[in-house]
Amino acid sequence: MAYFPAIPQIAYEGAKSKSSLAFHFYDPDEVILGKPMRDHLRFAMSYWHTMCAEGADMFGVGTLRKNYGQSDPVASALAKADAAFELMQKLRLDFYCFHDRDIAPEAETLAETNARLDTVADRLEELQQATGIRPLWGTANLFGHPRYQNGAASSCSPEVFAFAAAQVKKAIELTVRLGGGGYVFWGGREGYETLLNTNYALEQENIARLFTLARDYARSIGFTGSFYIEPKPREPMKHQYDYDAATAIGFLRKYGLEGDFKLNIEANHATLAGHTFQHELRIAREEGFFGSIDANIGDPLLGWDTDQFPTNVYDSALAMWEVLEAGGFTLGGLNFDAKTRRPSNRFEDLFQAYIAGMDSFALGLRVAVKLRADGRLGEFVQQRYAGYQTGLGAQITGGKATLQSLEAWALAQGEVATTSGRQEYLEAVLNDVMFGG
Numbered sequence: 001m002a003y004f005p006a007i008p009q010i011a012y013e014g015a016k017s018k019s020s021l022a023f024h025f026y027d028p029d030e031v032i033l034g035k036p037m038r039d040h041l042r043f044a045m046s047y048w049h050t051m052c053a054e055g056a057d058m059f060g061v062g063t064l065r066k067n068y069g070q071s072d073p074v075a076s077a078l079a080k081a082d083a084a085f086e087l088m089q090k091l092r093l094d095f096y097c098f099h100d101r102d103i104a105p106e107a108e109t110l111a112e113t114n115a116r117l118d119t120v121a122d123r124l125e126e127l128q129q130a131t132g133i134r135p136l137w138g139t140a141n142l143f144g145h146p147r148y149q150n151g152a153a154s155s156c157s158p159e160v161f162a163f164a165a166a167q168v169k170k171a172i173e174l175t176v177r178l179g180g181g182g183y184v185f186w187g188g189r190e191g192y193e194t195l196l197n198t199n200y201a202l203e204q205e206n207i208a209r210l211f212t213l214a215r216d217y218a219r220s221i222g223f224t225g226s227f228y229i230e231p232k233p234r235e236p237m238k239h240q241y242d243y244d245a246a247t248a249i250g251f252l253r254k255y256g257l258e259g260d261f262k263l264n265i266e267a268n269h270a271t272l273a274g275h276t277f278q279h280e281l282r283i284a285r286e287e288g289f290f291g292s293i294d295a296n297i298g299d300p301l302l303g304w305d306t307d308q309f310p311t312n313v314y315d316s317a318l319a320m321w322e323v324l325e326a327g328g329f330t331l332g333g334l335n336f337d338a339k340t341r342r343p344s345n346r347f348e349d350l351f352q353a354y355i356a357g358m359d360s361f362a363l364g365l366r367v368a369v370k371l372r373a374d375g376r377l378g379e380f381v382q383q384r385y386a387g388y389q390t391g392l393g394a395q396i397t398g399g400k401a402t403l404q405s406l407e408a409w410a411l412a413q414g415e416v417a418t419t420s421g422r423q424e425y426l427e428a429v430l431n432d433v434m435f436g437g
């Protein structure tokens with residue numbers, strides 16, 4: 001059965017196309033730098049936004065029903081799975097990302113919930129076999145149910161910690177069964193509302209304990225993929241522990257988890273932390289934690305996590321610059337953790353939103369490739385630090401200089417030369433590459 005009969009298979013028609021149901025810049029099979037665009041970009045569908053979220057906000061109910069004609073929770077979950085694969089095939093998405101509770105809603109007991117998950121996983125497995133589509137990563141929703149109101153691993157209650165552990169165990173089993181390359185921990189409610197009632201040290205240790213238990217169990221059942229922490233500074237908790245990339249990396253190193261964990265960087269979370277998307281990717285890459293990306297965009301005028309489909313090509317170009325500099329994705333990819341605006345209340349809008357996002361990252365890849373070939377940005381940075389290659393600079397980086405030797409050098413000088421940072425010129429180079437011939 002077709003759930004989206006009015007939507008055709010989306011094809012690449014090129015930049016001159018005016019069709020709203022065609023790719024203008026994303027040609028999955030076009031080979032760029034030796035590999036097809038689809039392998040550079042590794043686009044994924046977010047199951048929660050795309051298949052579940054209906055546009056409800058705190059002022060109103062949803063605007064687009066997504067139960068696919070079913071009222072029974074399991075029948076509707078199975079219909080959702082079928083619809084998901086139709087959507088992914090039509091959009092030529094090779095991957096999806098899911099929370100346990102996206103693919104099957106929670107029942108009265110954990111045992112019943114797990115049985116539901118198995119039923120839906122059977123269907124997902126069949127659909128995967130028929131299409132070749134598979135999970136980029138799986139995760140557990142440890143924030144939606146009221147039991148997690150004080151956090152999951154960081155809860156004040158060991159009973160809640162145990163429940164979270166059970167949920168993570170099952171979500172890892174599902175991820176392994178479905179061949180997912182990654183497992184994500186987003187610290188949904190791992191944070192605090194007030195320090196007046198919080199034991200910060202114990203909460204940190206308990207989060208590390210859950211990660212360690214998860215890592216050890218996953219490895220014991222044959223998971224060879226990557227774990228990812230997804231940093232976010234606020235929302236839903238006032239203060240979230242995995243504030244940004246640097247904070248998460250410090251945590252992973254402190255608890256000896258750096259061998260198994262990398263980062264899943266989300267654009268909107270970067271901006272909420274007061275950073276650019278590129279900043280978070282640069283930190284992850286240079287520190288050896290580049291893993292995967294949640295592709296979306298926030299609204300600079302709003303202070304919350306709007307999860308919009310990404311359409312800003314400056315952002316996607318600089319993000320793809322970082323991806324190329326990292327050597328490309330291995331197990332990670334670009335997950336559209338994005339939803340249509342509430343008044344975009346048709347399925348057609350959802351398809352057009354994905355097309356817009358995919359085309360924006362395809363453009364980003366094309367610009368990043370041109371920027372590298374152009375060479376001016378890379379050369380400028382190299383030149384800017386060239387002083388560290390020889391003489392005084394080489395003594396400093398080679399560990400040969402001491403405070404005494406540097407003082408002796410400085411005392412012998414008049415004044416030192418400074419060079420221009422040339423930011424405006426470099427911004428113009430970016431425009432040249434983007435819009436020049």
Ligand code: XLS
Nearest residue numbers: 139186230266294305337
């Ligand atoms: C919420 C997060 C979440 C994670 C997965 O802000 O982005 O959706 O990606 O739990």
Ligand code: CA
Nearest residue numbers: 230266294337
């Ligand atoms: Ca996310």
Ligand code: CA
Nearest residue numbers: 266268305307
């Ligand atoms: Ca988000």
